[in-house]
Amino acid sequence: MHSTRNNIFIYKITCMEKTQTDIGIVGAGILGLAHAYHAARAGLSVAVFERNSEALGATTRNFGMLAVAAQAEGPALDSAMRTLAHWTEISARADFDLSHCGCLFMARVRAEMDVLEEFADSGSVIAARSKRLAAAELEQYGSGLNFKSSVGGLWCADAWKVDQRNVARKIALWLQREYAVTIHFNTEVRAVELPFLQTSTGQFRCDQFIVCGGDEFSTLFPEAFQSCGITRCELQMLRTYPQPMQWKVQPFVLGGLSIARYDAFAACKSIAALRAYQQQHCQQYLTHGIHVIASQESDGSITIGDSHHYGRAHNEPDGGISQRNASIDELMLQELNTMITLPEHRIQQRWLGHYAYKADTSVVKLSPVNGTTIVTIVNGQGMTHGFAVAEDVINTLLGSDTSRI
Ligand SMILES: Cc1cc2nc3c(=O)[nH]c(=O)nc-3n(C[C@H](O)[C@H](O)[C@H](O)COP(=O)(O)OP(=O)(O)OC[C@H]3O[C@@H](n4cnc5c(N)ncnc54)[C@H](O)[C@@H]3O)c2cc1C
Known part of the structure; x- marks a missing residue:
């Protein structure tokens, strides 16, 4: 057995404090839970610290889309497939739905259809599980699809959905039940000097510490975040x-x-x-980074998004509602109307979401001090890649590096 793993186990036996664990993790969003899962599965004792009464960050504010079909072939696709395998296993054991819903790209103009056709003929793994569609064929994929104003589309089988509103809660409960992971909700970690963690509810001890705080860069190791050039993306x-x-x-x-x-x-x-067509005809959408995804939830509601603004602050007491830009909502709804005609137009909920962002990379891993690892997925695809990223981090800690992304 590798020496890191030995050290962890020796420490575990010799130090039997009630609040002592092998691994302490900040954040009960999907990435923190994914690390807790892999660590607990490897036989380590795990404590997760979440400042809120439940996860309220990006994990609960997204589409719940496991966007395998959106990945470039190679390491990104491998990581998404590996993550999907974990979702599949966990959904059965933790009792939540993982629905294989696929995704439908609708083309309104020839330049869009050209890309879809070229992709369909590319021979890639995703293309092999996709189907090019004539406009009239779009209708069979759902109610209200505006196939008459489309020139065609592409059906991709490789997309799955979880209910983002409750999946983190279900995984957290299951980890507690099945693996005796301790989750300290309403507990903010404020300072770290291993083996000690200073939190809002007292002092804890752990051997290794992993920070999965999403887009929270100011409480723990702010200098490390600042020096790596990470920023934030805000989505409506x-x-x-x-x-x-x-x-x-x-x-x-x-x-x-x-x-x-x-x-x-x-x-x-x-x-x-x-892209040239969109520069000419879709400038106001590009200005706000808008691309529209619509996803029907199990209660029949439609989740619609999103816009992208980079480098914005957040954490307003009202969840950012006051900052929302009504004209962005209008643009998104206009674009949606070209794709789907909804019988129920009324909007019941509007919110902002944020994720960590850094250009030209997909994961930021930092080691600001010995025994501490910061892990953040920075391309807004934590649901799609989280379990694979966490698996690599835990394997590295245990000395069996299988990193593939
Ligand atoms: C609008 C939107 C749509 C998206 N759509 C998709 C999608 O469809 N598919 C996809 O794959 N990805 C999507 N993403 C990205 C995905 O949601 C994120 O990558 C992922 O949820 C990040 O998970 P996380 O656990 O790192 O962060 P978070 O979910 O933000 O969780 C971090 C947690 O850490 C806690 N925390 C932070 N600091 C401390 C501290 N000091 N002490 C205690 N707790 C702390 C926070 O309270 C929070 O609960 C989307 C994101 C947004 C915002």
């Missing part, structure tokens, strides 16, 4: 009231603005012409 989201009972759209529905943003399509030659 909406949700309608439930649609009528029989009205169903199973897949995530996306349009041309998403085609231009997703890495899966980046290798297509025709993407340049699409």
Whole structure:
């Protein structure tokens, strides 16, 4: 057995303090829970510290989309597939739905369809599980799809959905039940000098410490965050009231603005012409980083997003509602209306979401002091990659580095 693992176990036996664990983790969002899962599965004792009464960060504010289809072939796709395998196992054991809903790209203009066609013919792994669609074929994928104003589309099988509103809660309960992971809710970690953690509810001890605080850079190791050049992305989201009972759209529905943003399509030659078209015709959408995804929730409501603004602050007491820009909502709804006609238009919820952002990378891992690892997924795809990223981190800590991303 590797010496790091030995040290952890020796320490565990010799130090039987009630609040002592092998691994302490900050954050009960998906990344903190994924680290807790892999560590506990490896036989380590784990304590998670979450400043709120439950996860309230990006993990509960997103689409719940496991966007395998959006990945470029290679390490990113491998990581998404590995994460999906973990989701599949955990959903069965932790009792939550993982629905295989796929995603539907709708093309309104020829430049969008050119990319979808080139992609469909590319022979890639995702393309092999996709289907090019004529406009009339779009109708079969859901109620209200505006197939008459489309030139065609692409169905990709590789997208799955979890209910982002409660999945972290269910995983947290399951980790406590199944692996005796201790989760200290309402407990903010304020300072770290291993083996001691100073928190809002007292002192704890752990051998290794992992920070999965999402886009929170100011409480712990602010200098480390600052020097690595990380920033934040702010996203605006909406949700309608439930649609009528029989009205169903199973897949995530996306349009041309998403085609231009997703890495899966980046290798297509025709993407340049699409980007040029959008520069000319979609400038106000590009200004706010808008690309529209619509996703029907189990209660029939439609989650709609999103816009992207980089480098924004957050943490307003009202969850940022006061900062929301109504014209961005209007633009998103206008774009949605070109894709779907909703019988129930009324919006029941509007919110902001934030994630950590750093250009040209997908994961930031920092080691500001011995025994401490900071892990942040910075491309807004923590649901899609979280379990693979965490698996690599825990394997590295245990001395069996299988890092593949
Ligand atoms: C609007 C939006 C849409 C998105 N859509 C998708 C999608 O469809 N698919 C996808 O894969 N990804 C998506 N993402 C990205 C994804 O949601 C994030 O990458 C992921 O949730 C990040 O998880 P996390 O655990 O790192 O952070 P978070 O979920 O933000 O959790 C961090 C937690 O740490 C806690 N914390 C921080 N500091 C401390 C401290 N000192 N002490 C105690 N607790 C602390 C916070 O309270 C918080 O609960 C989206 C993100 C947003 C905002």
